[in-house]
Structure formats: structure tokens, C-alpha cells
Amino acid sequence: MRTVEGMFEEMKKIAEEEGYQFNPVQEDLDDILQGLWDNMHRYGYGSCPCRIASGVIADDMDIICPCNYRDADLVEYGCCLCTLYVDDDWIAGKKTHDPIPERRPQEYFEKGYPGIMEQKGAGDKDMAEVYRCTVCGYLCAREEPPDLCPICRAKKERFEKFGMK
Amino acid sequence: MNKARPMLYTLSTCVHCKATKRFFKSQGIIYDFIDVDKLEGREKEDVRSEMIRLSGTVRFPTIVIGDTVIVGFYEDKIRAALGL
Numbered sequence A: 001m002r003t004v005e006g007m008f009e010e011m012k013k014i015a016e017e018e019g020y021q022f023n024p025v026q027e028d029l030d031d032i033l034q035g036l037w038d039n040m041h042r043y044g045y046g047s048c049p050c051r052i053a054s055g056v057i058a059d060d061m062d063i064i065c066p067c068n069y070r071d072a073d074l075v076e077y078g079c080c081l082c083t084l085y086v087d088d089d090w091i092a093g094k095k096t097h098d099p100i101p102e103r104r105p106q107e108y109f110e111k112g113y114p115g116i117m118e119q120k121g122a123g124d125k126d127m128a129e130v131y132r133c134t135v136c137g138y139l140c141a142r143e144e145p146p147d148l149c150p151i152c153r154a155k156k157e158r159f160e161k162f163g164m165k
Numbered sequence B: 001m002n003k004a005r006p007m008l009y010t011l012s013t014c015v016h017c018k019a020t021k022r023f024f025k026s027q028g029i030i031y032d033f034i035d036v037d038k039l040e041g042r043e044k045e046d047v048r049s050e051m052i053r054l055s056g057t058v059r060f061p062t063i064v065i066g067d068t069v070i071v072g073f074y075e076d077k078i079r080a081a082l083g084l
């Protein structure tokens, strides 16, 4: 992956398969992609360009693009934090283009991402549930299942809570 | 209007930070900035603590205009703080 273009080609392929779309403003898109590419090269992983990275991959696991917060932000605000991924309403100007709130908990910026098993193991009621797509078996930890399974495109209703016990 | 130069805490990779700098330039306003991702070690930690003191978080851009701390590129808030 030598160039920004090469990186974007790969991202586009996945986005097309999964039904995501990119920011249509070429200037902004180029800036975001350049930022992501810079991070990939200095850290060795594609950390979110508009968040501060720790430089330690385990601590930044949740903010490697596409980050864990993208889908929830797309549903709520029509864009991800960087506005790399956007939806139709955002493009049509039906959603505000003001900055959106940070969904990543502040403590992750200070202590790093705790990892999924630790989150469940902590037994905290605020912790995300694990949901399983009953169609393809895809697992994700979040407050709600995604609207569409990113793997097989099954609808939200096809997800069930996944017991860890 | 505040006399001190506005201070921008930014990331070199962040599209919103770039837009903020462009906005200040377009208004002909001289500002200071730190690209926090370009710092290392102790220096980076110090600036992060400074940001947490200012706003309670480490989000980008964080814009300090006099006593006003703005987290995020809110053009209207920036205009108001600058008296534009």
C-alpha cells in the first residue's frame, strides 16, 4: 500500500460491499485520507485522523479506521466524527454539519481502550452488550445492534444478545 | 475583543483542524497553534494535561480565545469570541 490512492481503492471496495459512502467533497475527502495515510505510516496502523493516537496499537484498537463509533454516529448524526463516512441525509444537507460529539469515552483517551473481554468482565451495567447476527454469526459489542450487519447486510431485527456466560 | 493571540490545539492529520486554520487565515487573524500529534514524550503529555485542564477533554481542534475555550470547529462560536 504505497500511495493514498492505493489505500483508498481498498477502502472503496469494502465500503461498496458494505453499503457505506464517503464524503463527496473532494477537498475534505483528500485531507481525511491523507491524515489517515500519515497515521498508518507513522504508527503502523490507521488510527483515526481526527483523534489523538497513543501510538500503542492495543490502546487505540477502538479508533482504528473504521472506528468502533462510526456506525452509531452515522445513525445518529449522518456522519462519522471525521466526516469520512456520511449518509444520504448528511449529503443532502438535512443533518447539521457542525462538529458531532465524541462518542469515545474520555477515559479511553487517558488509559487506552480496555478491550472487549475486559469490558464484559468488569460487569459494569453501563458496558456495551455483545450482539450476534443470527444470519452470519458476526459479533459486535455496542449499546445497540447495527442497523445493518456489516458482513451480510441482515437487518437489525436479526441480531440477538449474545451471552458470555 | 481579546488582545491575546488565539491559541489552537490541533492535529496535523485532522480535517476539522485544517478547516479551523483556514478560517482564521481567511479572516486575517494571527494565531498560535500546536500540532499535538507532532510532539513526543513528556512534551506531548504536558500539552494533553493542559488541554484536559482547559476543557476536560482532548478533542481537536481546541480553540482558546481569551477566556473562551471552544472544542470543535464551530464557526459561529469562534466569530462571537473574536467579535467578528
Ligand code: SF4
Residues within 6 Å of the ligand: A047, A048, A049, A050, A063, A064, A065, A066, A067, A068, A069, A070, A080, A081, A082, A083, A084, A085
Ligand atoms: S471517525 Fe471516521 S475517519 Fe475517523 S476512524 Fe472513525 S470511521 Fe474512520
